[in-house]
Amino acid sequence: MVTIKDVANMAGVSVATVSRVINETGYVHADTRKKVESAVQQLNFKPNEVARSLYKRKSRLIGLLLPDITNPYFPQLARGVEDRMQENDFRLIFGNSDENKQKEMDYIQTFIQNNVVGVISSTNYPDTDTYLKLKIPVVFLDRTLGDSPSVYSDGREGGRLAAQEMLARGSKRITIMQGPAHIRPAQDRFQGAIEVLEESGLPYHIIRTSSFSFHDAESSAKELFHKYAGTDGIIASNDIAATAVLHEALRLGLKVPDEVQIIGFDDIPLSRLLSPSLSTIRQPSYEMGREAANLLIQLIEQTNVANKNIQFPVQFVERDTTRKVD
Amino acid sequence: MVTIKDVANMAGVSVATVSRVINETGYVHADTRKKVESAVQQLNFKPNEVARSLYKRKSRLIGLLLPDITNPYFPQLARGVEDRMQENDFRLIFGNSDENKQKEMDYIQTFIQNNVVGVISSTNYPDTDTYLKLKIPVVFLDRTLGDSPSVYSDGREGGRLAAQEMLARGSKRITIMQGPAHIRPAQDRFQGAIEVLEESGLPYHIIRTSSFSFHDAESSAKELFHKYAGTDGIIASNDIAATAVLHEALRLGLKVPDEVQIIGFDDIPLSRLLSPSLSTIRQPSYEMGREAANLLIQLIEQTNVANKNIQFPVQFVERDTTRKVD
Numbered sequence: 042m043v044t045i046k047d048v049a050n051m052a053g054v055s056v057a058t059v060s061r062v063i064n065e066t067g068y069v070h071a072d073t074r075k076k077v078e079s080a081v082q083q084l085n086f087k088p089n090e091v092a093r094s095l096y097k098r099k100s101r102l103i104g105l106l107l108p109d110i111t112n113p114y115f116p117q118l119a120r121g122v123e124d125r126m127q128e129n130d131f132r133l134i135f136g137n138s139d140e141n142k143q144k145e146m147d148y149i150q151t152f153i154q155n156n157v158v159g160v161i162s163s164t165n166y167p168d169t170d171t172y173l174k175l176k177i178p179v180v181f182l183d184r185t186l187g188d189s190p191s192v193y194s195d196g197r198e199g200g201r202l203a204a205q206e207m208l209a210r211g212s213k214r215i216t217i218m219q220g221p222a223h224i225r226p227a228q229d230r231f232q233g234a235i236e237v238l239e240e241s242g243l244p245y246h247i248i249r250t251s252s253f254s255f256h257d258a259e260s261s262a263k264e265l266f267h268k269y270a271g272t273d274g275i276i277a278s279n280d281i282a283a284t285a286v287l288h289e290a291l292r293l294g295l296k297v298p299d300e301v302q303i304i305g306f307d308d309i310p311l312s313r314l315l316s317p318s319l320s321t322i323r324q325p326s327y328e329m330g331r332e333a334a335n336l337l338i339q340l341i342e343q344t345n346v347a348n349k350n351i352q353f354p355v356q357f358v359e360r361d362t363t364r365k366v367d
Numbered sequence: 368m369v370t371i372k373d374v375a376n377m378a379g380v381s382v383a384t385v386s387r388v389i390n391e392t393g394y395v396h397a398d399t400r401k402k403v404e405s406a407v408q409q410l411n412f413k414p415n416e417v418a419r420s421l422y423k424r425k426s427r428l429i430g431l432l433l434p435d436i437t438n439p440y441f442p443q444l445a446r447g448v449e450d451r452m453q454e455n456d457f458r459l460i461f462g463n464s465d466e467n468k469q470k471e472m473d474y475i476q477t478f479i480q481n482n483v484v485g486v487i488s489s490t491n492y493p494d495t496d497t498y499l500k501l502k503i504p505v506v507f508l509d510r511t512l513g514d515s516p517s518v519y520s521d522g523r524e525g526g527r528l529a530a531q532e533m534l535a536r537g538s539k540r541i542t543i544m545q546g547p548a549h550i551r552p553a554q555d556r557f558q559g560a561i562e563v564l565e566e567s568g569l570p571y572h573i574i575r576t577s578s579f580s581f582h583d584a585e586s587s588a589k590e591l592f593h594k595y596a597g598t599d600g601i602i603a604s605n606d607i608a609a610t611a612v613l614h615e616a617l618r619l620g621l622k623v624p625d626e627v628q629i630i631g632f633d634d635i636p637l638s639r640l641l642s643p644s645l646s647t648i649r650q651p652s653y654e655m656g657r658e659a660a661n662l663l664i665q666l667i668e669q670t671n672v673a674n675k676n677i678q679f680p681v682q683f684v685e686r687d688t689t690r691k692v693d
Contacts, residue, residue, distance in 0.1 A: 123462065132477055150413065
């Protein structure tokens with residue numbers, strides 16, 4: 042293995058000089074710098090990142106905390122974060138919080154112990170001491186809190202859109218699935234849909250769900266058609282729930298979209314491959330992940346950040362679980 | 368912030384003694400050890416992981432390299448790895464290789480620079496110098512190479528099973544989708560299916576695919592029905608491909624499974640929610656991830672490892688894209 046001594050010998054300078062060049066910690070004459078850089082290149086010397094991290098008190102590690110990577114919405118977010126971070130040579134320490142506060146705090150603690158220089162977190166607890174007292178930049182992803190740096194989509198508008206499109210396509214006995222109570226984006230989209238339905242004056246029903254898991258999606262879908270057999274339009278809490286509702290509707294022999302319309306939320310990649318393909322509200326999750334990484338890099342590098350609160354628009358993606366209108 | 372000095376002061380011992388207790392690097396009298404441990408607890412002292420890592424040349428970081436987290440097969444694997452690692456307080460540095468050798472080697476390099484103590488990798492290049500020369504344990508996941516530690520499923524048997532079930536259910540003009548040529552598990556399952564079809568003496572067709580992406584799955588599905596319109600049974604390269612084939616078959620007005628049977632591979636969580644639900648060959652991906660983590664922990668802790676090559680069985684999951692038999 043090549044060491045800093047080998048570099049110093051080849052360049053004909055001291056180890057301290059090599060260290061100054063590598064760590065950018067003091068004046069080195071331009072000619073000397075060139076000699077050192079040339080030796081580093083020729084020997085293919087890779088400084089130990091941990092030693093550098095301790096010395097400079099800086100690493101190239103970022104902590105990324107997501108609720109659950111097995112929920113198909115999150116791999117896109119994670120991929121966006123990673124692609125952007127990789128372009129700037131940052132690496133990710135990754136954890137699933139399961140929306141569990143204690144697990145989340147434990148992760149943040151170990152992120153700090155590993156000298157991460159920034160954190161991206163999809164947390165339900167942005168206002169806890171743990172985040173407020175962190176001495177490194179934090180970007181909330183898919184979540185927002187006051188002026189704190191955050192990247193999210195307009196969930197309330199998404200809920201409004203879903204309800205408007207459902208009404209415009211003629212559903213009159215709509216059922217809304219309300220996502221888990223402690224997950225803010227789930228409540229935003231729910232509130233948006235409720236607003237529009239209240240304005241319409243039409244009756245509607247609500248089905249409450251306690252998680253975004255596949256298993257709960259199936260049982261919620263069954264409960265929905267059992268309780269509200271006459272429903273003719275379902276605004277699902279996300280695309281997984283919508284997929285389960287579609288599955289159950291077809292199993293019961295209902296015609297989609299003629300007898301029941303369904304609108305999902307997220308636009309996960311599989312939505313377009315369902316049969317019939319799923320109409321949904323699209324969040325640009327990959328782009329949101331990239332933008333969160335971009336914002337965090339700016340904060341770490343202390344460049345002038347014009348906008349720390351980045352809201353992405355949502356849009357209705359018309360496919361085949363809703364009827365056509367002119 | 369609590370420092371090692373505060374702990375030493377409270378315990379009435381030297382900093383060196385505290386260090387010996389924390390890092391388990393030398394003899395300390397039992398009474399002294401108790402005093403130190405009590406002080407650590409009362410002050411809630413958290414040793415800096417990076418400093419420990421440099422001192423002990425050991426971290427609690429593991430490198431995890433997967434092809435692409437947005438392929439729905441991999442989140443389950445990743446989750447299995449993370450859950451098991453978290454139980455032993457290890458943390459994951461995570462990267463997507465995109466099956467690209469250069470990107471993969473860059474990641475391994477930065478894993479090493481960050482002093483990871485082990486690597487789990489789903490690589491197509493297990494026999495490169497980079498892996499052979501690593502001085503830390505490596506477990507290949509979803510891949511295998513000779514005696515190297517690895518956790519994988521029986522892909523060839525999976526391919527055989529898919530073909531056997533297809534034949535037993537009466538398909539006579541079968542089309543096999545061959546996954547990307549450089550991905551070993553894709554070729555194993557393909558070979559297994561070919562073996563059984565050759566033994567049967569029936570004619571069959573092959574569609575080659577170049578990736579496991581959603582986009583390519585859609586175009587392969589279209590190509591398949593265009594080229595081999597009379598096919599009555601499709602053995603897909605994975606569940607994404609099967610989902611696209613099912614979507615295209617229904618779009619063309621074909622009856623599934625009466626006119627065309629479809630069998631996938633993987634059993635991703637959404638497979639059971641498709642309509643009709645997807646018959647497939649199940650790999651226990653979450654359990655494989657856990658087992659890979661478990662094996663790596665044993666190798667790191669140098670416990671006596673009885674079996675370094677762990678093969679998981681696969682099984683046919685009968686759902687509604689295949690016909691029933693007695």
